[in-house]
């Protein structure tokens with residue numbers, strides 16, 4: 027289970043619970059799977075009705091054989107009766123076939139709807155997971171659960187579930203009919219069934235384990251592809267010349283997957299061959315016993331059978347082979363599907379760490395002043411060493427927990443409209459500080475406040491409306507520039523868009539592109555230069571017009587021209603709103619109303635540039651080191 031985001035205590039409790047539960051999870055999982063069909067109760071009932079109808083219709087023809095042979099042909103020699111019976115035998119499969127088509131349509135509708143619901147539930151649940159979950163889970167792993175695992179159960183939901191019912195009812199009704207024709211032959215035909223059931227159960231267990239392994243391997247492969255076949259991944263791989271290494275890793279895992287798939291297909295193949303043979307030779311045994319009764323005139327265990335009864339019996343009996351084979355197989359399939367459902371439920375059960383309080387405050391952006399306060403904020407990253415295994419909960423190894431206290435008792439106040447610059451050495455906790463404001467993480471103790479309200483009391487919707495973030499790494503969707511901009515404000519007019527891009531000093535550049543605002547930027551905006559992407563990101567936030575701006579200035583050095591353009595873009599952006607900038611640019615630091623100097627998770631100094639320089643502490647040191655000595659603009 028990927029419980030990467032859980033707190034220590036909860037995590038331990040989870041593992042203990044998992045162990046204690048053991049096989050009970052099966053029943054629980056089955057109940058939950060059944061519950062997911064609840065919205066489609068009516069359709070399910072219709073399917074049941076259709077199945078029952080086709081099953082009963084299926085019994086008519088074998089029973090007609092006895093009527094035709096014994097009654098119409100041999101006893102009465104009645105052509106009229108023969109026609110009636112034959113007509114029934116012709117009409118029955120037609121009706122049955124039509125009902126079957128309707129049933130297939132319903133099966134597929136129900137199955138696809140249930141799958142759609144699972145995907146929707148997973149997506150919206152994962153969307154609500156905190157950043158912690160995503161920082162410790164590979165994207166490929168998440169995608170795999172959403173697509174491979176849900177896809178894997180699709181067949182079970184669409185085909186297997188209805189066929190279980192259909193096969194079950196066929197089997198039961200056929201056995202009853204067989205019993206009526208001849209109890210003795212019924213026992214002979216089905217004597218070995220309990221043994222088959224037992225073996226199937228065993229085979230199912232093995233198959234389930236293999237299925238779990240297979241899904242894990244598939245997730246691993248997806249994650250690998252996702253990691254290496256992305257722009258960043260390919261850049262890293264090519265520049266470090268690790269193609270060979272990556273290919274080997276991929277091929278090994280791929281080989282592993284192929285083996286598992288073969289094993290999964292082959293498990294129980296021998297066993298099913300045995301069942302097949304058994305079913306093929308039982309008619310011979312039936313003829314032997316029935317023939318023996320007739321030839322020897324023995325009344326052992328009942329009257330000798332009529333010819334019609336023997337043919338009817340063998341026809342009925344042959345009707346059993348398919349459903350019983352299917353039922354035995356289905357049990358194995360279900361075992362495999364249960365493993366997949368478990369993986370889906372695991373994700374659905376991941377606790378949502380950060381959510382709205384029941385009476386969360388809805389703040390109107392225009393009424394918010396933008397006063398930001400941190401009071402004795404302490405925050406620890408709680409992670410786990412094996413965060414990347416797909417289901418540490420299932421392999422039973424409780425992970426070693428890693429804790430890193432990133433912020434110790436951090437306090438500061440930023441007045442409305444002020445620009446605060448966060449500076450400090452790498453790893454000091456600057457990014458972490460900014461993450462607490464939009465509740466990407468929650469504090470362990472102390473509080474983060476906006477206009478005197480603890481952010482945990484404000485609705486997440488309000489918070490995201492209030493706060494705008496420009497991150498170091500600009501993320502653009504694989505869509506047109508216009509669509510990327512509209513992400514900030516869906517109903518923005520053309521004028522607003524142009525005003526924003528002009529303010530961000532990117533309008534002219536966009537107009538030079540082949541399709542202007544409709545130019546599609548590649549994934550993550552790789553078709554644009556670093557500086558251009560940043561300016562688009564800035565224009566996007568200008569459009570959003572948040573009360574509070576969080577700005578993580580890019581550390582990468584830009585040439586003076588781009589630098590000036592970015593500066594020109596930032597100035598109007600910071601005006602009139604509270605801004606917290608992780609400052610790497612001298613101009614930002616100099617313009618700041620308040621400089622917060624961080625070191626090892628603490629605010630060690632705060633004040634203006636002049637005050638801090640005069641102090642001769644860490645800030646003065648950093649300033650001299652990074653700005654004066656290098657004459658550079660990056661930190």
Ligand SMILES: Nc1ncnc2c1ncn2[C@@H]1O[C@H](COP(=O)(O)OP(=O)(O)OP(=O)(O)O)[C@@H](O)[C@H]1O
Nearest residue numbers: 161407409430432451452453454455456457458459
């Ligand atoms: N997801 C995480 N899990 C565990 N520890 C983390 C995580 N993110 C950051 N840290 C740790 O927390 C500390 C503070 O990190 P943070 O990113 O806030 O530093 P920073 O001041 O922004 O650094 P930089 O200037 O290099 O970006 C660092 O020691 C970092 O290793």
